[in-house]
Amino acid sequence: MIESIFQYEFLQNAFSSGLIIGFIAPLLGVFIVVRRLSLIADALSHVTLAGIAGSLYLSQSVGALASLNPLYLGIVASVTGSLFIERLRRLYKHYEELAIPIIMSAGLGFGAIFISLAEGFSSDLFGYLFGSVSAVSRQDLWIVIGIAVIVIVFLSLFFKELFVLSFDEEYAKASGLPAKWIHVLFMIVTALVIAGSMRIVGILLVSSLMTLPVAAAMRISKSFKQSIFLSVLFGELAVIIGLISAFYLNLAPGGTIVVTSIIILLLTILSKKLESKGVVSG
Amino acid sequence: MATPLINLHNISYQYEQTKALIDINLKIEEGDFLAIIGPNGSGKSTLLKIILGLLKPTKGEVLLFGKPVPQFKEKERIGYVSQKSNSFNTGFPATVTEVVRSGLVKKIGLFHRYPANVNKEVKTALKSVGMDEFAMKNIGELSGGQQQRVFIARALISNPNVLILDEPTVGVDSKNVKSFYHMLSHLNREHNITIVLVTHDVDAVSKSISHVACLNKRIHFHGFKNEMDQMSDEQLEAWYGHAVRKVDHQSEVKS
Numbered sequence: 001m002i003e004s005i006f007q008y009e010f011l012q013n014a015f016s017s018g019l020i021i022g023f024i025a026p027l028l029g030v031f032i033v034v035r036r037l038s039l040i041a042d043a044l045s046h047v048t049l050a051g052i053a054g055s056l057y058l059s060q061s062v063g064a065l066a067s068l069n070p071l072y073l074g075i076v077a078s079v080t081g082s083l084f085i086e087r088l089r090r091l092y093k094h095y096e097e098l099a100i101p102i103i104m105s106a107g108l109g110f111g112a113i114f115i116s117l118a119e120g121f122s123s124d125l126f127g128y129l130f131g132s133v134s135a136v137s138r139q140d141l142w143i144v145i146g147i148a149v150i151v152i153v154f155l156s157l158f159f160k161e162l163f164v165l166s167f168d169e170e171y172a173k174a175s176g177l178p179a180k181w182i183h184v185l186f187m188i189v190t191a192l193v194i195a196g197s198m199r200i201v202g203i204l205l206v207s208s209l210m211t212l213p214v215a216a217a218m219r220i221s222k223s224f225k226q227s228i229f230l231s232v233l234f235g236e237l238a239v240i241i242g243l244i245s246a247f248y249l250n251l252a253p254g255g256t257i258v259v260t261s262i263i264i265l266l267l268t269i270l271s272k273k274l275e276s277k278g279v280v281s282g
Numbered sequence: 283m284a285t286p287l288i289n290l291h292n293i294s295y296q297y298e299q300t301k302a303l304i305d306i307n308l309k310i311e312e313g314d315f316l317a318i319i320g321p322n323g324s325g326k327s328t329l330l331k332i333i334l335g336l337l338k339p340t341k342g343e344v345l346l347f348g349k350p351v352p353q354f355k356e357k358e359r360i361g362y363v364s365q366k367s368n369s370f371n372t373g374f375p376a377t378v379t380e381v382v383r384s385g386l387v388k389k390i391g392l393f394h395r396y397p398a399n400v401n402k403e404v405k406t407a408l409k410s411v412g413m414d415e416f417a418m419k420n421i422g423e424l425s426g427g428q429q430q431r432v433f434i435a436r437a438l439i440s441n442p443n444v445l446i447l448d449e450p451t452v453g454v455d456s457k458n459v460k461s462f463y464h465m466l467s468h469l470n471r472e473h474n475i476t477i478v479l480v481t482h483d484v485d486a487v488s489k490s491i492s493h494v495a496c497l498n499k500r501i502h503f504h505g506f507k508n509e510m511d512q513m514s515d516e517q518l519e520a521w522y523g524h525a526v527r528k529v530d531h532q533s534e535v536k537s
Binding site (some may be wrong): 036149151157158160161163164166168171172173174175176177178194217218221222223224225226249 | 310334336355357358362364370371373374375376377380382384388390392393396400418420436500
């Protein structure tokens with residue numbers, strides 16, 4: 001496959017964006033998991049579906065938009081969804097989790113309408129749902145690079161504040177941190193990563209790349225720094241093994257990446273169990 | 283006379299229909315070790331949240347170091363240790379060092395990294411609470427009392443003038459409660475840190491404390507600890523709402 005990567009542009013695009021996503025999704029995912037926001041990531045991916053389906057429908061029905069990259073409307077939908085979730089969480093202060101089913105069903109509802117209007121499932125849409133090795137364009141790759149730059153700048157600027165907010169929100173507020181604004185920015189960046197990851201992993205499986213490597217890392221890491229390092233390592237392993245097997249077995253990469261992540265997770269659970277029984281020295 | 287570090291003027295607070303605090307006037311001076319005691323629902327935690335600026339009073343004004351709360355920007359001068367059971371995420375994958383270091387977040391400010399000598403500062407803060415040998419442990423592996431000491435170290439790392447603790451001994455076993463108050467007393471006397479402590483447990487009011495404020499929506503008593511010792515149990519019961527038994531923790535610590 002290494003030779004093919006150098007030979008074919010579509011493989012270069014898929015592999016490069018896969019490696020970038022394998023880095024930024026688990027990196028941000030560590031904060032998503034420790035802040036107990038994993039389900040919000042899932043809700044946002046469903047909202048992205050509405051944006052993608054809407055864009056596919058518009059490109060069919062409006063001539064001028066025929067060449068519009070669906071990723072743009074996907075990003076707009078995801079970011080808008082993240083802002084709505086925050087609004088709903090404040091509106092239902094005592095039932096914050098209600099925001100998730102509301103936004104998730106809104107996303108799926110609009111998605112279903114646009115898919116029907118576009119007269120059914122196209123192979124293009126299948127690629128968006130479960131990921132695709134062949135469909136990543138050079139333009140998609142540039143969008144992913146742009147999102148990665150935003151994520152890295154955001155985390156470099158707010159790393160210590162995000163740590164405090166994740167660990168002890170009340171303490172963060174008492175310390176005078178602008179908790180609300182940092183949280184809103186965090187949600188927007190999360191929405192961007194979800195929209196950016198879906199070309200490779202697919203809308204329905206995108207949140208798993210943010211949570212499964214982190215779940216595995218948390219089983220065996222002692223510090224926050226180690227959790228981040230291991231999450232990224234497991235994310236990259238899942239993407240590399242997942243993409244190679246998807247290419248050779250002609251499978252959707254979303255599926256192979258997620259199954260690889262599950263295998264890594266099971267191995268870490270098993271190693272922890274063996275360690276606690278004294279079979280493996282730790 | 284020096285400006286009080288914390289000065290509450292006619293503070294009232296109302297949660298929808300319920301009055302939580304009524305006309306509270308309280309001055310906390312430098313070097314005080316004040317215990318705010320009162321039964322459950324007496325407004326103790328609400329009062330702390332108002333002092334910390336987490337809640338806005340319905341009426342009245344809070345001055346911190348002589349400045350009204352909205353204008354007070356030096357939050358690092360006030361260390362806060364919240365009620366453990368309410369706030370911290372026990373499954374969090376962080377070491378004691380990472381947690382204590384995060385106490386510098388406000389002092390350093392946005393967009394800046396921790397200084398190169400941060401680990402030395404962490405060590406000093408952990409030493410002052412007797413936890414330096416636990417620096418690399420995972421926070422979730424520690425007992426309730428040890429975790430509270432780590433949170434005090436997190437508050438101390440920014441060299442605060444005042445330490446505010448909300449029910450710090452909830453979930454701490456009685457043996458460790460004694461040494462915990464002993465440590466607070468040491469911080470108050472040797473490091474000249476003003477301490478404000480909230481508790482519903484009258485037993486917890488030990489001889490380490492210099493002042494007591496008895497709160498049940500209103501301040502029923504504020505003064506020196508020994509003045510309160512002279513109060514009869516009947517007087518205490520009158521505002522506490524049920525039978526009260528005074529226990530001297532300090533003498534137990536010394537024994």
